[in-house]
Amino acid sequence: MDRDLPKISFHGATDTGNVRCENEDTFHICEAGSYGLIADGMGGAAAGEVASKIFAETAKKVFNGRMQWAEKETLLLVQKTFSLANKEILSHVKHYPQDHGMGCTAELFALCREGFIIGHVGDSRTYRVRNGRLKQLTKDHSLVQDLVDNGVITLEEARQHAKRNVISRAVGVNDLIKIDVVTGKSKAGDLFLLCSDGLTDMVEDTSVSTVLEDERPLDGKPRALIDLAKSAGGKDNITVVIARIFE
Numbered sequence: 001m002d003r004d005l006p007k008i009s010f011h012g013a014t015d016t017g018n019v020r021c022e023n024e025d026t027f028h029i030c031e032a033g034s035y036g037l038i039a040d041g042m043g044g045a046a047a048g049e050v051a052s053k054i055f056a057e058t059a060k061k062v063f064n065g066r067m068q069w070a071e072k073e074t075l076l077l078v079q080k081t082f083s084l085a086n087k088e089i090l091s092h093v094k095h096y097p098q099d100h101g102m103g104c105t106a107e108l109f110a111l112c113r114e115g116f117i118i119g120h121v122g123d124s125r126t127y128r129v130r131n132g133r134l135k136q137l138t139k140d141h142s143l144v145q146d147l148v149d150n151g152v153i154t155l156e157e158a159r160q161h162a163k164r165n166v167i168s169r170a171v172g173v174n175d176l177i178k179i180d181v182v183t184g185k186s187k188a189g190d191l192f193l194l195c196s197d198g199l200t201d202m203v204e205d206t207s208v209s210t211v212l213e214d215e216r217p218l219d220g221k222p223r224a225l226i227d228l229a230k231s232a233g234g235k236d237n238i239t240v241v242i243a244r245i246f247e
Helices: 047-063 071-095 143-149 155-160 205-213 218-231
Strands: 008-015 025-030 035-042 103-112 115-121 125-130 133-136 180-184 191-195 238-245
Touching (some): 008 035, 025 047, 025 238, 103 125, 205 218
Antiparallel strands (some): 008 238, 035 103, 125 133
């Protein structure tokens, strides 16, 4: 690893939740490659699980043997992961038409010398805790987010909206995929959270922040957040990846 690159530690966990029979979420972490991801599958039956795993496997191929740690090269790897996974999922559907409608939302976090890069599609989220403040870095690609942006409903109303799980963008649905990219500087002590909507639909940001900032070991925080979501109902699969930046 480039000596100019900050040290990073990843921890993750996933759970089926209390209601679903299958877990269509996937996560992958690679400290050697300084990247981590989550993907939340959709499509029902086994199709959603296949889509999320295709995204994870695509990232492994794209980032395999990563040698460049500059922002430009890292950005290209993030974009390539999303575009190639999109093609792979569409190709799968052509061969298995019974899986039509499958796809996934995805968060891909990668460290570079200049800071960090996040690729984002769908209603999974990436947050950062810095100096005790939790900040959502991504914006949901969803019907209710559009309603909030247009002033039709409030954030609180969005949490209870009957169509809050209707997404407007996903990986593997259309031939062309539009990716949100978030970049920024990283600082020692920063903590990043990647999570599926199985967490954020069940747990308020204030409760998430409390867990992220408490004294428990870092490797116990993903499971603690999942347990919170399950205690609140656990209506969906729940996946959490946490990354901590060190000196």
